[in-house]
Amino acid sequence: MTLIKSISGIRGTIGGTPGDNLTPIDAVRYASAYGSWIKKQRNKENYRVVVGRDARISGEMVQQLVMNTLVGLGIHVVDLGLSTTPTVEMAVTMEHADGGIILTASHNPKQWNALKLLNAKGEFLDAVAGQEILDIAEGGAIDFSEVDALGKITKNDAYIDLHIDEILELPLVNVSAIKKANFKIVVDGVNSTGGIAVPLLLEALDVHPVKLFCTPNGEFPHNPEPLKEHLGDLMKKVVDEKADFGIVVDPDVDRLAIVDEKGQMFGEEYTLVAVADYILGHQSGNTVSNLSSSRALRDVTEKHGGQYTASAVGEVNVVTKMKETNAVIGGEGNGGIIYPELHYGRDSLVGIALLLSHLAEQKVSVSELRKRYTAYFMSKKKIQLTPELDVDALLKSISETYASEEINTVDGVKIDFPDNWVHLRKSNTEPIVRIYTEAKSQEKADALADRFIREIESYMS
Known part of the structure; x- marks a missing residue:
């Protein structure tokens, strides 16, 4: 405990x-x-x-x-x-x-x-x-x-309804285009409040929601973190229902992940990338995400002529950096969208509305949209902390070992290699060390994560 x-x-x-x-x-x-x-x-x-x-x-x-x-x-x-x-x-x-x-x-x-x-x-x-x-x-x-x-x-x-009303009034939420698209979407509300809010938003946009685990009783039907390994039921339901795609949020609805029409993960990292692509296609500006987020946001930002900045992990750090750089869109690679035109907070509901606008205007499937972005693959692993482990000393040792590489110690240690990166940090919410990596293939990302896990275990032994 x-x-x-x-x-x-x-x-x-x-x-x-x-x-x-x-x-x-x-x-x-x-x-x-x-x-x-x-x-x-x-x-x-x-x-x-x-x-x-x-x-x-x-x-x-x-x-x-x-x-x-x-x-x-x-x-x-x-x-x-x-x-x-x-x-x-x-x-x-x-x-x-x-x-x-x-x-x-x-x-x-x-x-x-x-x-x-x-x-x-x-x-x-x-x-x-x-x-x-x-x-x-x-x-x-x-x-x-x-x-x-x-x-x-x-x-x-009344505030969920008021929240939705504010979203529908946003200039870049293309309500008419969404209504014409006649979307059918499977919603996994993990038996929490997303099961209330997401269907209400979709119905206001004339989107047909197929509800999956939308009874807000707190009996989570699977691990509530919206990762691929937890979403087998949603992936199957999208295919069975011949839906346009699937949506899953975490219990408090500030993280958003997408499953495409083929039942494949869009990639939680790419939720922010796709929404940023849409926003930057309509207005010029800068973007921010945290150090553990994909390079794909940097790529799409630079494509539109904007400047990308990385912050320390944590919503307050992302928001601070967004204000400093006057960013028009930002968030975290875990599916958290921060759109300051509405408010400075991760918001799955506005993320859904903006993504639907993008899809409706482009008239493409979710799988086709995904192909437009640089193919990066991430591995997200963790090691349980032990009372005797000095995490600060561990991270210092690793940064010294890789001192010849591009090192960022704003939040833990991030090592940028030419073709991939690894970010090691102590979690703020669990007694663990997180190991995030990104590479040009899943095998390379997993191998890089496993390599650093072995290095950490060697330090611990």
């Missing part, structure tokens, strides 16, 4: 011992710290925080703990109930709220949950704010309100 405390929030497994797992005591402690931090940002009479959750089994329990802790601090809560991460992000600004909390452990299995924390812009906290909250949680002053100053909870279940 595990509890991970980081600047982006608190994430852990349900049950067990306080301080070692995400127990009710830990949920209250960190909600108290966050609420106290919110009140320190501005001296005002009324504070408001938006709270929403994915459909995982522990969600309702954790949400009640969090909301009532905020009430105890004199903070009013807007309860979105079952929602998505990007919907909560947008609701923060629409409500003119002081912050937001999404109760979701993203792609982690059902025993996990987390408090993902937002600022008043509906964006993830930066390192300074995150550290302040951790410090409060570890012993800072928390002053709860007296009985006449308690907060109130207001339910509002």
